[in-house]
Amino acid sequence: MKMKVLLLKNKTAQLDKYEIAFEDNGFEPFFIPLIKHTHVPEEIMDLVHDKAYLENLSNIIVTSQRTVECLSESVLPNLTPSLREALLNKTVYAVGPATRDFLLRVGFKTVKGGDDAGTGSILADIIYNDLLAEDDRIDNHRELLLLVGEIRRDIIPVKLSNKGLKVREVVTYKTVDLNDNADRFKDAASPNSWMVLFSPQGTGEILELWKNKLAEDIKIASIGPTTEKYLNENGIQPHVVSAKPDADHLLNAIREYSCKN
Template identity: 65%
Template sequence: MRVVLLKNKTAQLDKYEVTFKSNGYETFFVPLIAHTHVPEELLDLINDKDYVKRLQNIVVSSQRTVECLSESVLPKLNSATAEMLLSKTVYAVGPATEEFLTRIGFKNVKGGKNAGTGSILADLIVQDLLEQDQEAARHPELLSLVGEIRRDIIPKKLSSQGFRVKEVVTYQTVDLDDNLERFQKVVSPHSWVVLFSPQGTEDILSDLKKHPDTKIKIASIGPTTEKFLNDKGIQPQVVSPKPDSISLLNAIKLSEEKH
């Protein structure tokens, strides 16, 4: 069985590749967007000793941000500053982001597998900080590391509870111009096609709608992408209950057993 993953392969180790290959699936990655690190603003902040001392909590919602930290931020810091940064509490969206943060040296990562969406993570942050008896008015602002294109669920929820959030862009994305051609080279009848995000999928989805007889099956990594597909008139055969490789694999296996 072939699985086509519409995503950039995660640097160093991609859990989706490991999980599916170990279960007998052929895996193919089709990157749809190009990422460019923009670490300058973050580096300026971190190199301000007073700011780093005040900073308590960081919010990370994407593996792309972790790649920027790993490749373009940490190597440029002196050892003392890097150690201070890695000691901060980091709230992460999704298990893959949590695991990646831990792998590059962060010692206190929260959320992750228990926070598959930004909305859930924001609720977890509010609950966690209030349980620590940290009044919002006196709490240092949270540092949220984001991509240039992002949703504002996390800062809105935190701000509504009185917490201040500083957003810093760590990467930019652009759609690649040959997504459909590269997709067509690896997809085959009865393949599973997994969408992780709406970005960069327009041409591919239009082509799939034109050729429904190929019996290609679509899986969505979560409800946000499912809604995007529904708005396009497409109903995925599978929606992963959690945004991680094991949940996705099990959902696909369950669908195959039913059919």
């Protein structure tokens, strides 16, 4: 029987690398969406249609695949060919390899960060150093466009603003918790399986259920240090923490643990 891996996330549109990685290596991936995403494309559409703004824009920052889905499904299809090309030619800085790869599949030509930027703090440092290399007068640089969800951390804008860079935040999606997360998790759970946390949002009832009834049957993997910290704050030490927030490192961490135990 294949070992089940409960992925506490929405399945990525077009291609989900976690599904492929685990299926190809003998696991049974099972997605449990915890939140509902709603695109909010209006403000970014207004900016793209502002010719002066678009021409002056050099760099975009994207921290989430949900933002890429908004761009792919609700923005790019509704642009003229010339506006679409202009937007896709902008340099984009991305947190994590999955977001980077998604941006490239959508059609963006220059995407930086990715593998080298597993967190927003690291990406902020990369952006600052890149811009400093272009011109040591940091206040000469044009405004950076940061595309975010309604619920987000402020590490990137605070860090860059403190260094003298101008950052404009635009919300591209909203999220709400689904109301049956614990029930769907309980129905999907089985002995000798794993659950993977990608974000704290929507996991509260699931973690309570795990602590009270399922801790002996299901091991926990964290996609990175931020989620690990959230688990620790809830009295949980994950069995593994992925060295980088991508499918291959997560798979390797679970396989190595399973081989040793």
